[in-house]
Amino acid sequence: MIQQTLVLIKPDGLKKSLTGNILTRLSETRLDIIAAKIVSVHRELAEEHYRHLKDKPFFRDLIKYICGEFHKRKVLAMIYYGEEAISKVRELAGATNPEEADAVSIRGAYGRITTSGVYENVIHVSANEEEAEREIKLWFEPDEIIVDIYPSKIVKKEMEKKVWV
Ligand code: IDP
Ligand code: MG
Numbered sequence: 001m002i003q004q005t006l007v008l009i010k011p012d013g014l015k016k017s018l019t020g021n022i023l024t025r026l027s028e029t030r031l032d033i034i035a036a037k038i039v040s041v042h043r044e045l046a047e048e049h050y051r052h053l054k055d056k057p058f059f060r061d062l063i064k065y066i067c068g069e070f071h072k073r074k075v076l077a078m079i080y081y082g083e084e085a086i087s088k089v090r091e092l093a094g095a096t097n098p099e100e101a102d103a104v105s106i107r108g109a110y111g112r113i114t115t116s117g118v119y120e121n122v123i124h125v126s127a128n129e130e131e132a133e134r135e136i137k138l139w140f141e142p143d144e145i146i147v148d149i150y151p152s153k154i155v156k157k158e159m160e161k162k163v164w165v
Pocket of ligand 1: 053058062095096117118119120121124125126127
């Protein structure tokens with residue numbers, strides 16, 4: 001089945017200069033990258049992204065982590081697209097807990113648990129089709145993606161926009 005999945009290289013991955021290594025590992029999947037951008041993550045985006053965890057004791061630290069308070073204030077957001085994209089990328093990423101993740105998975109190789117208990121696992125990958133759709137629509141606008149993966153519509157909007165001077 002053709003699928004799409006959201007991949008984030010988290011702030012620790014960027015701070016540790018792991019972008020090249022992680023992209024090389026992901027290229028083993030032979031999937032297509034159909035969108036990519038650097039995002040400075042603000043609190044509302046972080047809280048919405050991780051809303052399923054808002055009652056967990058580690059939620060506050062998790063939000064600080066993904067916003068880059070412990071590393072750099074940015075993530076690399078991408079969409080991978082192709083046959084069985086979700087399970088392929090998730091398998092390469094490895095288990096959520098980097099100490100339990102397969103040693104050759106991305107999280108097993110590069111992740112750590114901090115002394116305050118945050119799982120710094122360098123990469124986010126969507127867990128299933130439903131989450132992938134929710135996450136992709138949260139992080140990307142339709143015209144930032146080069147394939148029409150979900151239905152969209154054209155609307156006329158008058159709004160302020162930053163332009164070159
Ligand atoms: P996933 O990233 O493998 O899909 P989720 O349960 O969705 O796992 O959790 C989102 C993120 O929250 C994880 O990637 C990790 O950074 C952090 N996290 C999850 N569970 C724990 C925990 O028990 N302690 C600390 N951090 C956690
Ligand atoms: Mg998840």
